[in-house]
Amino acid sequence: MTDVAHTAPGPVIASSALPEVAGVHWRARVDAARLRRTGRAWTATTVAHVVPFVGAGVVLAVVEPLAAPVTLASLAHAWIIPELYAQRGANVVRPRSSTVKTAAAPEQRALGLLGDLVGHDARDLHGQTGLVLERGRLGVWLVGPAGALLVRPGGRRTHCWCVRVPDPELPTADRVAHLLLALRADEEGFATVANQAFSGATWRVRRRMAKPQRPALRAAAVAARAL
């Protein structure tokens, strides 16, 4: 993180559109209506995966009880495929052991600046889970070093996005801060630039997350219910 500092607050000359959106000009800009449509499409896809396997399993069980192993395999597919999708979503914020190790001092400095950008509660939650909670107009965000989750108002649906700063040598907290500032500058642009990995029920994402991170999604869902 680099910054330029001045002693007195005041008005700024600004433009709020995220410049990175120009790099994905073919994508429709994400907004609340588009998120709803995307959510419905993901639900339909899940149903399309589950129903045929469950149906086949039930029919087999009725027609030929001796084919029980095939029935079980079919039901297992109906369970595993949605789980794999949810896992893909949870993976966007899963802590990774980077091949590039950042020195402790830069990491601490980056952590200090990130702490200055967020409030006490978000700072505590980040210390506990590695994710920063940020309330936006589209819902409540959880921002990690290489991805973000958006819990929609009501808390029942979560969208998962892969998004990153393409520089693996940056301190982890710095990468979170980069993403957080981009999110604050243009929330819809941020969601447009990011690659969506999953959308589905919050409970499905939560149980596929690393255990230490689950309190962050719980907190985000609670915050989203209040929106």
Place this chain on the structure above:
Amino acid sequence: MDHTGHTNVAEWTAEDPVSVETAVTAFRNELDRGYFAVVSDGEGHAEQVHTLPIDAGLVILRRPIAGG
């Protein structure tokens, strides 16, 4: 943002034109290097700026983001 975690590029005060000029030059150099300048207004809001806002308390330079 850089690999040190946090680098102070410039400081200025509105009453000191030399410091402002130095800060503006440093600001432009960082934009030319591909950074974007942001003034954060707290949770949920920040402004992208293209010229150095002399009256801002803190301007943060961030790197471009991309889909993963």
